[in-house]
Amino acid sequence: MTDPLSLLPELVMALAAVGALLLGSWTPRERQGRVRLLVVAALLAALAAALAAAAAPPSGSGGYTVDTVTHAVRVTVIAGTLATVLLAADSPASHPRASEFHVLSLLAALGTVALAGADDLLVLAAAYLLASIPLYALVGFAKDGTGTEAALKVYLLGALAGILLLTGTALLLGAGGTTGYAGLADALPGAPRALVGTGAVAVLAGLLFKAGGVPVHFWVPDVAQGAPAPVAAFVTTVPKVGALAALYRLADGVLPGSAPDWAVLFAILAAASMTLGNLAAFLQTDARRLLGYSTVSQAGYLLMAAAAGGAELARPGLLFYLGAYAAANLGAFAVVCALGTRTLEDHRGLFRDRPWLALSLVVCLLGFVGTPPTAVFVGKLILFAAALEAGLGWLMVVAAVNTLASLFYYLRWVLPLFSSPEEAGARQRGAAPWSTGVAVAAAAVSLGAGIAAGPVLALL
Amino acid sequence: MTAALWALVGVPAVAGAALLLSGRRADAVAAPCAVGALALALAASAAAAVTRPGTAVPMLAGVPAGLAVDGLSAVAVLTVSAVALAVVLFATAEIGADQARGRFFGLMLLFTAAMLTAVTATNLFTLLAAWEVMGALSYALIGYWWKEAFRVRSATLAFVTTRAGDLGLYLAAGAALAGGAEGLRLSGLAALEGGWRDAAVAGVVLAALGKSAQLPFSFWLSRAMAGPSPVSALLHSATMVAAGAYLLLRSEPALAATGWAGPVLAWTGAATALALGAVALHQSRLKQLLAASTASHMGFVVLAAGAGGVGGGMLHFTAHAAAKSSLFLCAGAWLAALGTQELRDLRGAARRVPWTGAAFTVGALTVAGLPPLPLWTAKDETLAAAQQLGPALYATGLAASAVSAAYAARVLAVVWSPVRGEGARPGPGRPDAAEAVPLAALAAAAVGLGAMALPPVSRWWHVLLGAAEEPGPTAGGTALSGLLVASVAGVTAWAVVRERTAPLPGRRLLAGWLGLEAVARALVVRPVVVLARALAAFDDRVVAGGVRGGVRAAASLSGGLAVLDDRVLARGVRSCAGLVARAASLAGRRGEAGADGAVRSVVSGTRVLASWALRPQTGLLHQYYVQAVVALVVLAAVVVLLR
Structure with missing residues (x-):
């Protein structure tokens, strides 16, 4: 690395994780709030460092690249982690293991950023493990029945995916003689077709697990429903960002030269994810489970960027969509966190009780659909255009039909918000100021980025 | 002197918008505001009539938003702003304090601004x-x-x-x-x-x-x-x-x-x-x-x-x-x-x-x-x-x-x-x-x-x-x-x-004004309404019918899927194959009941898609494993074999 300062955001996050662990160990249980202060300060510092680093020219060597993709993922991941920390701030402050929660979140976020920056399969594998293992603990953090079940599922699937990722790495090393992306891009076209195909699919399996895409998405709805709400928000949002960036990096830089038609493979994965996620979300009555399936379908739309890898619009579209998706998903989960609700019916009449929260939820949900002027609309539009540019017109049609169909289940959630409450729902009456703030802020970001899409896209 | 031109259009526009946005809170000050704004606009139009400014700001590619005052529009802006000032001054007596004065004067100002823009538009x-x-x-x-x-x-x-x-x-x-x-x-x-x-x-x-x-x-x-x-x-x-x-x-x-x-x-x-x-x-x-x-x-x-x-x-x-x-x-x-x-x-x-x-x-x-x-x-x-x-x-x-x-x-x-x-x-x-x-x-x-x-x-x-x-x-x-x-x-x-x-x-x-309104109703309004009704009927019966049938079928399929999903999760154990068959028959029954002729193709298409969606979420980890591995193997085979 030519300039160690270009890795400052990662360094800050790692040091903050260690610092939070130490501080948490020496802090009495009832005063764990200071750990949160430290973590928030560290995340703000990391955010500032990431923004400052974005101004520097791209650099990279030794398995790690710092370029526009890394910058964008850093900003999105750090902001998403910050939102999660604030969401968790509404739960009782004296949780005996609050510092562990923060340490695990920070480490997972660090792993996610590393996923996006890796340009060597071994770094990718290490990043995968760093991004995954803290999550297993986080999902089961509440030590309740549903959380434990979800933790077990995500752990076992993650183990399978991790093994596949490492196997794929070994196969590709055998095929190309190196694990670096640049070397592989040169060597793979001449390597045996079967070896390259099997190895790459195995590597993709690991990343698809992180992205929550078909066919390794089984953990997503369980985690969304079973894990504590802030954790569910984090797990369905943040790791996806890094994994999809890594998938795009593979699709754009490593695979295209080799013989198989990778665009079709990614297109199949994208179409399968969006369709399956949408169909399964149709009649869900549990809000968080619905969000879980919705994230599977969103992963499908995002995979369009990998399918359209070579297209000029794919990268800005992916990065913009990732940020927009993160804002919308965190906003929707923040509303659930603030209300402590489970079913869609619990939200009946919300507009009358908590108009700001209801409006934020409407913005986020309509954002998922891709209603102008929200940010997801712009992201989706660019990815549609990228798919067309790459000659994948059918994929664009599938995505458009899916988008239309998804309106159905999002509206099933939106419409009750405005009807009059028949009886007092199972909503928390408490204020939950932090979650409310996060929800409103996420909705504002979603709208603001959509309206100011031009200048933002110019940076990507 | 483009300032005069901008003031001419801008002062009434801004004042009018401000009055409208503040709603009834502005009622008390609306009348003096309106008179003041239009007096300024009149002064600006006098200045513009003398100096004849012109300006253009870029708006669309190749099409700027242009305003200018020449001899013709000098007469027009003076006329419009003078008459508007007189009318608004008169209206301060006519529109009483009990009415929504903010809205009235706000609308009048905006309207005047629009007219001034129209007469100076290039x-x-x-x-x-x-x-x-x-x-x-x-x-x-x-x-x-x-x-x-x-x-x-x-x-x-x-x-x-x-x-x-x-x-x-x-x-x-x-x-x-x-x-x-x-x-x-x-x-x-x-x-x-x-x-x-x-x-x-x-x-x-x-x-x-x-x-x-x-x-x-x-x-x-x-x-x-x-x-x-x-x-x-x-x-x-x-x-x-x-x-x-x-x-x-x-x-x-x-x-x-x-x-x-x-x-x-x-x-x-x-x-x-x-x-x-x-x-x-x-x-x-x-x-x-x-x-x-x-x-x-x-x-x-x-x-x-x-x-x-x-x-x-x-x-x-x-x-x-x-x-x-x-x-x-x-x-x-x-x-x-x-x-x-x-x-x-x-x-x-x-x-x-x-x-x-x-x-x-x-x-x-x-x-x-x-x-x-x-x-x-x-x-x-x-x-x-x-x-x-x-x-x-x-x-x-x-x-x-x-x-x-x-x-x-x-x-x-x-x-x-x-x-x-x-x-x-x-x-x-x-x-x-x-x-x-x-x-x-x-x-x-x-x-x-x-x-x-x-x-x-x-x-x-x-x-x-x-x-x-x-x-x-x-x-x-x-x-x-x-x-x-x-x-x-x-x-x-x-x-x-x-x-x-x-x-x-x-x-x-x-x-009766030559019966023009009746003629317009008979010759324009009625045919348009009749045509709209016909199109709406077509839309309801044919287009929406098809879509509704499709939605109903898809909803029943996913209903089956969701029921299956939740039930299995709750109970924990059940044979995958048996469930698939049950859900499929359930979905099939409902789908066929809801669908009518024109829609059958949509239904069958949705059913193919939903049959994919039926597989996941059995709640059994070993089946997750099998599904994931099988899918990945198929993908790898496709990648290797497909050229």
Whole structure:
């Protein structure tokens, strides 16, 4: 690395994780709030460092690249982690293991950023493990029945995916003689077709697990429903960002030269994810489970960027969509966190009780659909255009039909918000100021980025 | 001095928007704000009229938003801002503190800003934007008392009718764009290539006829009288209806270039002037009479534009604005004081408050076209231009001016007749200053413009408008029309005072605005509604039926899926294959029950997709493993084998 300062955001996050662990160990249980202060300060510092680093020219060597993709993922991941920390701030402050929660979140976020920056399969594998293992603990953090079940599922699937990722790495090393992306891009076209195909699919399996895409998405709805709400928000949002960036990096830089038609493979994965996620979300009555399936379908739309890898619009579209998706998903989960609700019916009449929260939820949900002027609309539009540019017109049609169909289940959630409450729902009456703030802020970001899409896209 | 130009448009726009946004909180300060903003706008228009600034800001690629003041628009901005100031000043007395003053004055200011933009617009883009804003605000202003349903209905009718004409402006913009007019400039329309020029001019003509309430669109003006009197005074004198006529005067070179537009417009204008003048003569309500008279006078301006008499047309525009706004304001004052606008109940109204009566008299005499008032000169110039298109047109115009004199004399005779029976109503004496000052100013303007009859002043006017070569009226023609008007007015007044009036033929048709609204309903509205119903039925039965069937089928499939999903999760263990079969049969049953013929293909497609969705989420980890591995192996095989 030519300039160690270009890795400052990662360094800050790692040091903050260690610092939070130490501080948490020496802090009495009832005063764990200071750990949160430290973590928030560290995340703000990391955010500032990431923004400052974005101004520097791209650099990279030794398995790690710092370029526009890394910058964008850093900003999105750090902001998403910050939102999660604030969401968790509404739960009782004296949780005996609050510092562990923060340490695990920070480490997972660090792993996610590393996923996006890796340009060597071994770094990718290490990043995968760093991004995954803290999550297993986080999902089961509440030590309740549903959380434990979800933790077990995500752990076992993650183990399978991790093994596949490492196997794929070994196969590709055998095929190309190196694990670096640049070397592989040169060597793979001449390597045996079967070896390259099997190895790459195995590597993709690991990343698809992180992205929550078909066919390794089984953990997503369980985690969304079973894990504590802030954790569910984090797990369905943040790791996806890094994994999809890594998938795009593979699709754009490593695979295209080799013989198989990778665009079709990614297109199949994208179409399968969006369709399956949408169909399964149709009649869900549990809000968080619905969000879980919705994230599977969103992963499908995002995979369009990998399918359209070579297209000029794919990268800005992916990065913009990732940020927009993160804002919308965190906003929707923040509303659930603030209300402590489970079913869609619990939200009946919300507009009358908590108009700001209801409006934020409407913005986020309509954002998922891709209603102008929200940010997801712009992201989706660019990815549609990228798919067309790459000659994948059918994929664009599938995505458009899916988008239309998804309106159905999002509206099933939106419409009750405005009807009059028949009886007092199972909503928390408490204020939950932090979650409310996060929800409103996420909705504002979603709208603001959509309206100011031009200048933002110019940076990507 | 582009600052003057921006202030001219910007001050009323910003003040109006601020008033509207603050809602009823601004009621207390709305009136002074509006008067102040319009006073500033008047000062800015005076400055702009002297310095003639022009500006353009980039808006669309190759099409800037351009504003400029030249001779023609200098006259227009001065007229518009002066009349608007007078009307708004008057309205501070008319619109009481108990009403939503913030909304009223906010709308009036925004409307004035839109009109000022429209008259200074240099290209079709800016014009179109201002034109649309004007249309929408006219709806809000006419329907200001929205709690009474008929007012809102009238506003809707006026809006929809003018809106139908507005489509012409889109046609014009499209033709100008296709024809390659640089920056959509209005001055570039004349230079367009053959067919595009015809299309653009046709669009401009359509839009202008609709906005100016010319035949066959005139009926909306009758319904627009449902608004407050100050609204009528602003919309139907210097703005809105005048905008159409002004647009024609501005695009006169393009009209002349086509060859056909001039005669069409001249005849439409002359016919409107005559027919609506006859309609005015037969109205029994004062505001309706004034509305018909407005359409009739706009007919003269349109005639002038068609015949190439810009000087006379513009004088008509300005003098009519001053006279007609004061007439509307007087009508409003009487409506407020006496609670009626029926002419027979207004006997002697002018005697109550001599100040108002005098202003009304000046306005009516101006509208009658009596020498030496300005409309006499304007009409003669227009008729002189019309004479070049043939004696028939000249004769029609002359007849229309005689009709104008007749209805003006009629209404004057009525309001000055002594009240019989229970004796004179006690009058309040003097009007308050907010009413007296604008009326006096407007009357003075109407009289002062009579100076245009003097040859040196007339020459200056024509040079100002760039119309120096237009033919002037002959002395004989001037004397003839003056004599005609004076005698018709005299005879009518005598007949009304002596009650020697006899019912004229076609009375009912003319009193009902020629039945234009009924014709429009029969020929346009009803077929459109019938067509819409047919399309809606098609949409409901065929298109939506298909979609609904598809949705129902997909919903049942996913219902099966969701039920399966949750049940398995809750119980934990169940055989995968058995569940798949059950869900499939469940989904299949419901899907088939919900689907009908046309939809079956959609259903089967959805079923294929859903059969994929049936597999996951059995709740059993080993099955997750198997599914993931099988899917990945298939993918790898596809990748390896597919070329």
